[in-house]
Amino acid sequence: MKKIIGFIVALLIIGGGFFALRTNKITTFGSTKYYVKTTDQYTTEHVVDFDRYRYKINGYDKNGNEKLLEVTTNKVLKVDRYLKVYVKDNVVKSYEEVQKDDLPEKVKEIYKIK
Known part of the structure; x- marks a missing residue:
């Protein structure tokens, strides 16, 4: 169970990082x-x-x-x-x-x- 929670937390952190990068790309696109x-x-x-x-x-x-x-x-x-x-x-x-x-x-x- 701890491994699953750890995996979900890691996935959320990585996803949040990608979202932050994409947000700046979206802001500057065009x-x-x-x-x-x-x-x-x-x-x-x-x-x-x-x-x-x-x-x-x-x-x-x-x-x-x-x-x-x-x-x-x-x-x-x-x-x-x-x-x-x-x-x-x-x-x-x-x-x-x-x-x-x-x-x-x-x-x-x-x-x-x-």
């Missing part, structure tokens, strides 16, 4: 990727028991096309870092930090990265 360089320019909003930080940053797609993005986070971002931002229906759905070597060539040209 989105356009933009690349931004973080700045120290943000506004703060107090929401219930925590602060939200809103950045208005110019982002660039892989072809170098520019778009003004509004990135909202629950923490202050480190300055001069590069983010890949997923935008769908003109809303930022998700973002992740990337290394400058992982930026598309057109974006590297814009940021003058060799």
Whole structure:
């Protein structure tokens, strides 16, 4: 009986992990990727028991096309870092930090990265 319960618990944990991964994939599916360089320019909003930080940053797609993005986070971002931002229906759905070597060539040209 303990083996069966252990197996079910393991199955639930593994299934939960896959669900978490798929949820992010579903959120970013069909989105356009933009690349931004973080700045120290943000506004703060107090929401219930925590602060939200809103950045208005110019982002660039892989072809170098520019778009003004509004990135909202629950923490202050480190300055001069590069983010890949997923935008769908003109809303930022998700973002992740990337290394400058992982930026598309057109974006590297814009940021003058060799």
